[in-house]
Amino acid sequence: MIREQISSDQQTLVFVSTKYHVEFLNVLFREEGIEPSVCYRDMDQDARKIHISRFRARKTMLLIVTDVAARGIDIPLLDNVVNFDSLHKPKLFVHRGGRAARASRTGTAFSLVTSEDMPFLLDLHLFLSRPIRAAPTEEEVLQDMDGVMSEIDQAVANGKLFMGIFH
Structure with a gap:
């Protein structure tokens, strides 16, 4: 998704639930040649500032x-927000998403959810x-990305994975 949906000149903030998820994604992105910055509460204050x-x-x-x-x-x-983990509280989605699209x-x-997260x-x-609105084809997703769910590469997760895109 980072390579195919988000332009390389856009800044993206990825929210995860734990420091272990931060480090896990940090390793995965680095293995793919993408150098992220990371930040979590237990990090050394100087390291947080540097990142x-x-x-x-x-x-x-x-x-x-x-x-x-x-x-x-x-x-x-900030251009993009990615919610890597399920959002069990709608207000949290609004708070996180509100970090993008500031100043007019x-x-x-983007929110990644499993089939178990569909009630949320x-x-x-x-x-x-x-x-x-369900989008059965990739073309439909690219035509109108507002509130559309589309299936993405199943190799990313064991279960079905959906990507919701909201403007």
Whole structure:
């Protein structure tokens, strides 16, 4: 998704639930030749500052964080937010997604959910008063990415994985 859906000149903030997820994704991205910055609560304060400074200076285009670590981080020109883990609280989605598209700019929030997370996705759409539309083909997703769910590479996860894109 990072390679195919997000332009390399866009900054992306990836939210995960634990520091172990941060480190796991850090390793995966590095193995793919993508150097991310990382931030979580238990990190050394100096290391956190270095990683966030590198991201702000656009030396890295990807910042992987936990919600706790993300508090107080201000990235005014953020292009994308990726919710790697399921969102069990709709307000959390709005809070995370609101970090993109500030200052009259557009931005995109991506959410990765498994089939077990579908009730939470339904709750989110009800909270946002937005309908869920299934997109059977990739062309339809590319034509209108607003509130569309599409199946992506199943190799990414053991179960079915859906990507919701919201503008």
